Structures are given as C-alpha cells and as structure tokens.
Amino acid sequence: MTTLDTGPAAAPRVSFFNDPVIRGIIYQVVVAGLLIAFIAWIVGNTAANLAAQNKTTGFDFLWKTAGFDISFSLLPWSRASFYWEAFLVGITNTLLVAFIGIVLATMLGFTIGIARLSSNFIVSRLATVYIETIRNIPLLLQLFFWYFAVLKAMPAVRESLALPFDIFINQRGLMLPRPTPDQEFTWVMVTFGLAVIVAIALSVWALRTRTLTGRYPRQIVLAGKAADACITFLIAFVALLVLLAVIFPISNAPMLAAILAVVIAALSVTRFAALARGVLSFVIAFLILDTAIGGMFSSLPGFVTTAVSAAVALVIARVVYSGALERPPSEARFPLALMALIVIGVPALVYWLTDATLAFEVPVLERFNFRGGLQLPPEFVALAFGLTVYTASFIAETVRAGIQAVNKGQTEAAQSLGLKEGDRLRLVIVPQAMRVIVPPLTSQYLNLTKNSSLGAAIGYPELVNVFAGTALNQTGRAIECIALTMLVYLIFSLLTSVIMNWYNARVSLVER
Amino acid sequence: MTDIGFVRADMVDARPAPHRTSGAVAWAQKNLFATPLDGVLTVLGAIFLLWIIPPIYNFFIGHAVGPAGTVEECRMENAGACWAYIHSEMEFFIYGFYDIPEQWRPNIVFALGAALLIPLLMPKVPFKRTNAVLFLFVYPIVSYYLLAGGVFGLKPMPTEKWGGLLVTLIISVVGITLSFPIGIILALGRQSKMPVIKTLCIGFIELVRAVPLISVLFMASIMLPLFMPQGMTIDKLLRALVGVTLFTSAYMAEVVRGGLQAIPRGQYEAGASLGLSYWQRMYFIILPQALKHVIPGIVNSFIALFKDTSLVYIVGMKDLLEAVKTKNDTALEWQSANTATTGYLFAAMVFWVFCFGMSRYSIYMERRLNTGYKR
Numbered sequence: 073m074t075t076l077d078t079g080p081a082a083a084p085r086v087s088f089f090n091d092p093v094i095r096g097i098i099y100q101v102v103v104a105g106l107l108i109a110f111i112a113w114i115v116g117n118t119a120a121n122l123a124a125q126n127k128t129t130g131f132d133f134l135w136k137t138a139g140f141d142i143s144f145s146l147l148p149w150s151r152a153s154f155y156w157e158a159f160l161v162g163i164t165n166t167l168l169v170a171f172i173g174i175v176l177a178t179m180l181g182f183t184i185g186i187a188r189l190s191s192n193f194i195v196s197r198l199a200t201v202y203i204e205t206i207r208n209i210p211l212l213l214q215l216f217f218w219y220f221a222v223l224k225a226m227p228a229v230r231e232s233l234a235l236p237f238d239i240f241i242n243q244r245g246l247m248l249p250r251p252t253p254d255q256e257f258t259w260v261m262v263t264f265g266l267a268v269i270v271a272i273a274l275s276v277w278a279l280r281t282r283t284l285t286g287r288y289p290r291q292i293v294l295a296g297k298a299a300d301a302c303i304t305f306l307i308a309f310v311a312l313l314v315l316l317a318v319i320f321p322i323s324n325a326p327m328l329a330a331i332l333a334v335v336i337a338a339l340s341v342t343r344f345a346a347l348a349r350g351v352l353s354f355v356i357a358f359l360i361l362d363t364a365i366g367g368m369f370s371s372l373p374g375f376v377t378t379a380v381s382a383a384v385a386l387v388i389a390r391v392v393y394s395g396a397l398e399r400p401p402s403e404a405r406f407p408l409a410l411m412a413l414i415v416i417g418v419p420a421l422v423y424w425l426t427d428a429t430l431a432f433e434v435p436v437l438e439r440f441n442f443r444g445g446l447q448l449p450p451e452f453v454a455l456a457f458g459l460t461v462y463t464a465s466f467i468a469e470t471v472r473a474g475i476q477a478v479n480k481g482q483t484e485a486a487q488s489l490g491l492k493e494g495d496r497l498r499l500v501i502v503p504q505a506m507r508v509i510v511p512p513l514t515s516q517y518l519n520l521t522k523n524s525s526l527g528a529a530i531g532y533p534e535l536v537n538v539f540a541g542t543a544l545n546q547t548g549r550a551i552e553c554i555a556l557t558m559l560v561y562l563i564f565s566l567l568t569s570v571i572m573n574w575y576n577a578r579v580s581l582v583e584r
Numbered sequence: 585m586t587d588i589g590f591v592r593a594d595m596v597d598a599r600p601a602p603h604r605t606s607g608a609v610a611w612a613q614k615n616l617f618a619t620p621l622d623g624v625l626t627v628l629g630a631i632f633l634l635w636i637i638p639p640i641y642n643f644f645i646g647h648a649v650g651p652a653g654t655v656e657e658c659r660m661e662n663a664g665a666c667w668a669y670i671h672s673e674m675e676f677f678i679y680g681f682y683d684i685p686e687q688w689r690p691n692i693v694f695a696l697g698a699a700l701l702i703p704l705l706m707p708k709v710p711f712k713r714t715n716a717v718l719f720l721f722v723y724p725i726v727s728y729y730l731l732a733g734g735v736f737g738l739k740p741m742p743t744e745k746w747g748g749l750l751v752t753l754i755i756s757v758v759g760i761t762l763s764f765p766i767g768i769i770l771a772l773g774r775q776s777k778m779p780v781i782k783t784l785c786i787g788f789i790e791l792v793r794a795v796p797l798i799s800v801l802f803m804a805s806i807m808l809p810l811f812m813p814q815g816m817t818i819d820k821l822l823r824a825l826v827g828v829t830l831f832t833s834a835y836m837a838e839v840v841r842g843g844l845q846a847i848p849r850g851q852y853e854a855g856a857s858l859g860l861s862y863w864q865r866m867y868f869i870i871l872p873q874a875l876k877h878v879i880p881g882i883v884n885s886f887i888a889l890f891k892d893t894s895l896v897y898i899v900g901m902k903d904l905l906e907a908v909k910t911k912n913d914t915a916l917e918w919q920s921a922n923t924a925t926t927g928y929l930f931a932a933m934v935f936w937v938f939c940f941g942m943s944r945y946s947i948y949m950e951r952r953l954n955t956g957y958k959r
Contacts, residue, residue: 096778104780
C-alpha cells in the first residue's frame, strides 16, 4: 500500500541570489546607498562652494530690510519693508493674477468649448481655429506679443483710448474707476449678504416643496409673478430709455419709456407674455447689434447698420417669441425673478433708505499721467489677458471632451422620458459631463497658477520675479530663495490634489 | 381560365429625387440655417468674419511689405507686416551668433536630422532599427562635434555663440529623446513593488510636477554650479537641457503610467507564466500595448516641451524667441510701428508649424496603430 505524502512540500531550492525577495532588498539597498552617497556628495560640494564664496546660509535674511521697489502690490510696501513681506507680496500678486485669470478663462473656455460642438458650421469652425491657433503657440511668446507688441503700441498717455464708464487704456496700462464706499455702505453690503442667504434658503425650500408635493408653494408662485412683472418693467424701462435716447431724442423720453414699460410689464403677466418677451428681446438685440455693428464698420452709412440690426433683431425676437410660447406656465417655473429681486432690490432699498453713497474715484488725466482711480499696470493686464486666452483654449478642449464623453444613449433616454431640452441638459447631461470635466479643469487651474510665473519675463512682480529674482540677487541666498518659492507652489499643488481627491471620492460612480 | 394575376405592362416613372438632400443649398440649410437660432448665429458669425478678415488680410498680405521691401516702406502710414525685416534678419533667427562662414555646419546637422528623422516617421520605410540607432546614438555625437568643432580642423564654436532656431531644435530634440526613456523608467519605478524605489519615483514625479518649469530652470542654472565640485563649470546649454529633460520626464512618467494601468492584469500574469523575466515581460508584452494606448498623451508632452523650450530665455539662453526679441529691441535700422509685431508673429508661425505638425502626426499614428480594439 502506498502512502500519500501529505506533508508540506519543501520550498523549491533556489540559489540565494535568485530569490526575488532577497534580490529586491539588495536592489533597494544599492539604490538607497547610491542616492545617499549622491546627496552627500552634492551637500559637500555645495558647502565647499559656499565657503569658498564666503556666503552664509540660513533664513535670517527674511527679517532684514529689503530696500528695493515693487511696482505693484496689494499689501503696503515700501523700501523699508522686510524680505518676508516681499515674499507675501509675491504670493498675493501671484494669487491675484491667477484668480482673475481662472475666472475669465473659465467663462471664455466654456463658451468656446460649447461653441466647438455647435451644429452651426461657422460657429464651430471659429472655435476650432481659435483653439488650434492658441494651443500651438508658446505662452511666453504670446505674453511678449501682448506686452511688447500690442500694449506698447497702445496710444500714449495723452491720447488714451477712452472706453465707456471712465475706463482708459494706454501704454501705462488700464485705468479703472475705484469704488470708494462710505461708512453707510457697509450696511448695504451686509444686507446684500443677508439677501443672498435668504434667496438661497427660499430656493431650497421652494425646490424641496416641489419635490414633495409636485408644485411650488403658493406664496412663492404669487410673489414670483409680481417679481416677474417688476423685473420686466425695470429691464424694459432701461432698454426703452436707451432706445429713445439713441433713435428718437424727444423731450419727455423717461415718461414715454415708463408708460411703454408698464404696458410691457402688464402684458407679461397676461397670456400674451410671449409677445412681451418678443418685443423686449427685439429692443435689446437691436440696441446691442446697432452699437456693435456701428462700431465695427465705421465706414458704413447709418441706415445700413440700422436696417441690418433691425432685421437680425427681428429674427432673434421671433426665436425668443416661439421659445416663450412653449414655456411652462409661471406656476411650474423656478421663480428666478423673485430671487434676483431679493438679491438686488433689498440692498438697493437699504442704499436709498440709509442715504449711503458709493462714489467712484475716476482716473483723471493730468499733465503727464493719470491720477486717482484704480491703475492696473500693463504687466498685469498683459499677463492676465495672456493667461486667460491661453488657458481658455485648453479648458475649451476639456469641456468638449467632457460633453462628448456622455453616452448618446443618455440623451435618448432623457428624450424618451419626455424631458425638455433644458431639463435634459440640466438634469442628465451636465451632471455626468461635469464628472469628467472637473478633474482636468482643476489641473488647468493649477497650470494657470504655475504659468503665472512667466510674469517674471515681462516684469510683473509675482512670486518668482520678486523672490527667486530680485530677493535672490540681492541676498545671494540662492538655495533658500528657490526652496521657499518651490515650497509655495508645492503647497498650492498639494491643496489642489487634496480637494480633487475629495471631489472624486464624492462623485465617482458606485459600481457593482 | 380566369385572369387572376396582374402583370404590370408598363414601368412606373422614377420618383423625383428627394428635395434638396445634397448640394450647396442643402448643406447650407443643414449646417447654417437649421433653426432660426442657427440662422442668427450664422449672420452674427458672418458679420464677425467680415469685420475681422479684411484687417488681418491687409496686415499679413494686402498692405504688407514683401521680403524685397525697404525699411522706408515699412515706416509708411498704413503699412502692414514688415516681412523685409524677417528676410534680412533670417540668418540671426536661425543660427544666432554662429559665425557666418561656418554656417554650413548647422546646415549639415539640419539636413542629416531631416534625412534620418523623416524615414523614421514614415511607417512604410524599411530598416527602422538601423535608422533608429543612427538617429539616437550616432547622429547626436556627429552633430555635437560638427557644431562645437575643435576636431578635424573645424573651428571651435562655443555654445554661447549658438542661437535661434538651432538652439530651440537642439533643446527640444534632446529633451524629447532623453525624457522618453527616463519617463518610462520612472513610470515603471512608480509601479514597482519595492518600497524604496517606489517612494523615490513618486517623490520625484510629484515634486517636479508641482512646481513651474521656470523654477526648475532657475534651479538648474543657479544651483547646479553650486552642486558641482569646485572649479568644474557646466555649460549653460547643458544646464538648460538638464532642467528641461528632468521636467518633461516627470510628465512623461505620468502619461506612461496611465498606459500601464490600462493594461489588464492578465497580460502581466500571462507574461509571467511564460517564464519571461521582468524586463522581457515589460519590453515584449506590456510596454508595446501601454505606449500604444497613450500616444496622444506622449505627443502632447512633446508639444508642451517644444513650447516650453521658449522659457530658457528667462535663464539667459539664446533660443528662437530670444533671437526675435533681441532683434526687435536692438535692430534700430529696422525700427517701425510694426517691426516688433512682425517679429513675434514670425516666431509664432514657426512654433505653430512644428506643434501643429506634431499633433497631426499623432492623430495619423493613432489611427494607424488602432488595430486591436476596432470593432
């Protein structure tokens, strides 16, 4: 009888050097040893070099007086400030340009990304040309172009390009009116904050009620109707006032505009609401087009621009009208006008009641330069503009990819449920697209922040320019300055990735 | 016999073709005027084009001063781009301060590079392996001695004299060829099971990716000399090359990692069960599939690197952008309102042609290699 050998099989005998575990340990020890030797070599060399150049190390220089000028700073800065203040100025300037760039690039990028998917040939081709041109040209070159070719070619101070609302562009940058709120204006800001909170709370309540009962609360619907009429009146009044001022300058234009606006507002609560919207959109479209075309083709005679704008505005009004005919009744619509009225109207009321004033300090041309106002240096304008234009082309591609990533079946499923175009986008397509868009979008934001360091090349005092440039040259503390600069960017990057991981964990699909 | 069948005696006339399904009008109806809103967009787009195209045309061609023009013409009112300026400074834009009688040397380098690279990029040309060895190992050595001189009676030419497009191309070609293998090694290291190697790779990749290229270049140009033993100087061009290569390889590593993660586990296990070693498994099974997945990402990194070469300007290298900017600022004999604009537009066009070419080539290769997953 044979016996089964059930004992544990002896491990196959391999030679000592072929055991993967031991091999792994040997590799790692060798790599770690080489690395340590390399670092020791570098540290030794550096110490020897620094000793030979009679340089000291350490961060004590941060508490010494900097003694240089910074051309643009949000924080108080003088030559007597310390190096750590220069460090903070650099960080705030970087954050400022990055923030403005991110806001503008997001708006431009989403517009162009959606335009690229348009079924309209001209629109999608224009977007494609924009993206393919901008993406393939180095950012630094674009910054040089805006700064040295475009802004330097701007008119001199005396012949500044005057834009509406007391905005001026010249070689020295962009001059804006500076808001100078007085003490009472604080209350307006406080009410504004409260109004936003109230509006959000009301929206949440209204939406919850609708989810539970199928309709919005009765009070909200009523208030919404009144607010609708109110807002329509305001918009119509302003639009008509401008129209009358532009087309038929008559003496009591405000009276006429008010009467017509009341008629339109009254129409908007009856069943002819679509008509009111059509008329209103005609007026607004005509005004915008007439101004824009008149400005673009100054050689054309006036009646041609008027005729073209009127024709196009008529078609727009027709589109709006037929869209308005298909709108659900106001009971079934989210009361957007009410929220707008609360957010804008209540602070306006407080502004009027408390006698607060919000004056604007207008930039004034004096003998050699502008005085007063908010003066943005050309470096800032060029950097913000260049970063916006460049990053927008990448954001546009991200948006396009995100929307295209949503399965066509989702659109069809939404259609078969009977959802309308708007609801289909809002409830089905956009949430799924956002899941794809947001991670690369954040990395584009991070890229923009890192790319703002190119401002150093055109003299915008951001972190690299102030700290790894001027401060380094003045103190000679190369290692400390570059390490601190890199540390800041490292922190930005780590913060972003922490937020991103949290977001991804929240939105990622739970699969079986 | 009753007549129960019915046989048609005459043919029915052919139906008219469906109303407007092809041709220009139908195309316009579908793509320009499908809905009233589309119509409005088309009209607005057309107005925009009418506004933007004539000035652009006039600047580039209509009122532009051709290569044979003079500076007086460029200074005239209403003059467009000053191509005469580009034409007269072309040598500086391409070679920098490279001695004029010696410019045949960079020319040979350009020609050799094109002769080796183009067959390498065309899939149907044979002898790929020989070609690749020549391009990656022989060509750099030959080019270096040809450009730097000092051997075979060639006049020595220090790298400080190199400039313009020559330097841009050198940095980008060297950066691309070196960062690709380093990136692959880093990506494999990041996937490794050995904790020390894995941590090192992750640390390097994340650190480099978190900071802007400028700070890496600053570090390379200011700190590299400090790190070296006393008395040892490193060429400025070499410093920039080290910075650009390290920076790009970190990005390349992340792209390759994406490809590695897309390969199913079964492929790794199948390779192991065949008894292949780690490197054989990677070389024969994993990497060919992984790299195929991420061609767009790899080419994007190359394009980014090519654009980023312009940043070496900030640490004092003389690339194409620096050459254009220097001439814009210092060529007093060519000063006119549009000189700077023309210079930057010329540089932009050069960069654009290279980057756009690369992206088109990547689309072509992607289609060609997309063999496995086509349905």
